[in-house]
Amino acid sequence: MINIDELKFDEKGLIPAVVVDAVSKKVLTLAYMNRESLKISLEKELTCFWSRSRNELWLKGETSGNYQHIVSVTADCDRDALLVMVEKDGPACHLGTESCFENPVFKSDKLNEFSYEGLMNLIKGRKTERKEGSYTTYLFDKGLDKILKKVGEESTEVIIAAKAQDKKETIYEIADLAYHIMVLMIEAGISLEDIQKELASRHVIDRKVKQEKMTK
Numbered sequence: 001m002i003n004i005d006e007l008k009f010d011e012k013g014l015i016p017a018v019v020v021d022a023v024s025k026k027v028l029t030l031a032y033m034n035r036e037s038l039k040i041s042l043e044k045e046l047t048c049f050w051s052r053s054r055n056e057l058w059l060k061g062e063t064s065g066n067y068q069h070i071v072s073v074t075a076d077c078d079r080d081a082l083l084v085m086v087e088k089d090g091p092a093c094h095l096g097t098e099s100c101f102e103n104p105v106f107k108s109d110k111l112n113e114f115s116y117e118g119l120m121n122l123i124k125g126r127k128t129e130r131k132e133g134s135y136t137t138y139l140f141d142k143g144l145d146k147i148l149k150k151v152g153e154e155s156t157e158v159i160i161a162a163k164a165q166d167k168k169e170t171i172y173e174i175a176d177l178a179y180h181i182m183v184l185m186i187e188a189g190i191s192l193e194d195i196q197k198e199l200a201s202r203h204v205i206d207r208k209v210k211q212e213k214m215t216k
Helices: 033-045 114-129 135-142 145-165 167-190 192-215
Strands: 013-021 025-031 050-051 056-059 068-075 080-088
Touching: 025 033, 025 050, 025 068, 025 080, 033 050, 033 056, 033 068, 114 135, 114 167, 114 192, 135 167, 145 167
Parallel strands: 013 080
Antiparallel strands: 013 025, 050 056, 068 080
């Protein structure tokens, strides 16, 4: 661990802080801290920044209720920038969006950036717009029973492939299952964040259980 005195603040006494969602790993915002706001952040375990426009301390969520609970703070190799991992109570941006980074500037035609969030958004779009000829649209048109049937079928295919110890086929079938699970999630109104939070809570519980067993 390093202390505040080892950090390099700029000539205005500020250090940039990149805030990232500890659950989704999505970049939420870029803000600035001075020594005082950083001390407050560490004491309260809530992000507190220095507002360059208002020239005052700014405890994120103080007026909106969208607090950011700090999981960790890490300095970069030069110790002149911070990475702040948080669990948020609401949107990070003052415009009401989950992240401040919502305006694309460039996207390569040669390199495709895959993300579960992107796939979920595509699937969600098929539910709302119902593009003709789309398999995903077909599933939503048929309804919950059809979606559940496909989840069951793909689960069986995963078991068969895994039992045969066919790694390539198992990967293929797991991908099919994951896709149909995501269709089910959209149909049921479940987000990736809902699942991530549930898994995170189980990790903590599992760790406590293991510790309890070790002490017996």
